[in-house]
Amino acid sequence: MNRRGFLRGAAVVGGVATAGCLERLGFEEQSAWANPPLVEDRPDVVYLPAGSEEMATYGRAVDGDYALEVSYTIPHRFWIPGEGGSRVDVEPDDSLHLMLTVWDRETDTVLPVNVQYEILREGDPIDGVGSSPWPMIAQRMGFHYGDNVPLPEEGAYTVRARVGPVDAVRTGAFEGRLDTTATLAVDFEYARSDVHDIDVELVDEDRRGTRDALPLMDHGDRHADSGASGDHDVGPAPTSRGPPIENLPGDVLGTERSGDATISAVVTDDDRYSDGSASLAVCPRTPYNDVILPFTSLSVSIERDGSVVQEAALGETLDDEFGHHYGTGLDGLESGDEITVSVDTPPKVSRHDGYETAFFDFEDVTYSA
Incomplete structure (x- = not known):
């Protein structure tokens, strides 16, 4: 997949603290x-x-x-x-x-x-x-x-x-x-x-x-x-850190860990998604730095009294309040509903050292309304 082919061989310098000079x-x-x-x-x-x-x-x-x-x-x-x-x-x-x-x-x-x-x-x-x-x-x-x-x-x-x-x-x-x-x-x-x-x-x-x-x-x-x-009228690029979860509008259902990503779920009573009277926003991010994880496929299943009442794919979304997240409209939640989020496809991004072994083996995470 590398457009020029993989390494033909490059020496590694040992014991040198910097690459300068x-x-x-x-x-x-x-x-x-x-x-x-x-x-x-x-x-x-x-x-x-x-x-x-x-x-x-x-x-x-x-x-x-x-x-x-x-x-x-x-x-x-x-x-x-x-x-x-x-x-x-x-x-x-x-x-x-x-x-x-x-x-x-x-x-x-x-x-x-x-x-x-x-x-x-x-x-x-x-x-x-x-x-x-x-x-x-x-x-x-x-x-x-x-x-x-x-x-x-x-x-x-x-x-x-x-x-x-x-x-x-x-x-x-x-x-x-x-x-x-x-x-x-x-x-x-x-x-x-x-x-x-x-x-x-x-x-x-x-x-x-x-x-x-x-x-x-x-x-x-x-x-x-x-x-x-x-163009010197534009300043440095922003970071890719998502907005703090505690600052997001709505009811924060919680933050779980899966695939070593943090996955937060927030429910709002607005209709930003046209197919529901409320909205679910799910924010998968890197631990420690809260960096967004784009190009991921997620879905949600909502269970009430032992029966599934809604299933939906979560659409990758950009919003000025939530930043980058995955969301869908909700038919309505009741107290005691179980909301299960699944990561169907891991983030389709390349990784540098420290990230290359994480964000693959995801288990479902569940929140209670």
Whole structure:
């Protein structure tokens, strides 16, 4: 599934705490990229990886309601979707790991959206770059789109991304919006030294593999921009953390853990979904950082006095109050009803270290009205 094929072999540098100035340490570029060591006996939950890479921003652009931020870090491994999914390792010709964050300017919400892109050199697309970056989750970066990218040489380039439409159900401030496409372009200057000088911070060995996560990065606090370009009227991208569950309008039925995701259920008495007099919103997120888990399939079954009174698929939804969630209309709840939520398909997103073993083996979760 990797558009350029899997690793042909890249040396790992042991015992070096950072990747900065690797050339001065005597490494050639093709062997310089050093993934942090992979934790042994990785648990099937969210865990602290062996290290994390800093990152920098190339620039931002806007087109209508859409905003785009292009950032980068050193090339590094990731896992494509699928339980025990295929690992994509660094190839010798990879220049950097390119990341795209797309968000809605009106609500400042990171969007799960259709994204296609190309990288131009003097107006012409370069070879070796796939047209669709992977949707990804990373402990520091949160939800984004990215891939390892080979660039033929140093110099000026342009990332041209075509985003939209948003396929999710849109309610509240999202209703009637984000149903078109937009093209956004960010110019950047690629210099090998900028990538080589990005730090890799290693986690203490006795903490690696423990149940925890690295802190989610505030995009405004990232590594200094490197020749950032684009529309400077738009600020840094928002994080992909969902709104606090306790702040959501309605009756919070509770938060359960399944597949090592937190799954919260909220019932409201509004009719934001046209097929019911009330609404159910379900919010699956990563533990520790509350990052959204898009491209997941969920369903609900409601039982009353031993009989099922409603079954429904939950639609992936964007709302200005609930943020990203999965929802449906309700025929009405009565005290004592049992609401069972099932994850029918795990999140179809690639994962970075610390997330690649979680969010697969889900069991049903049940709440009481």
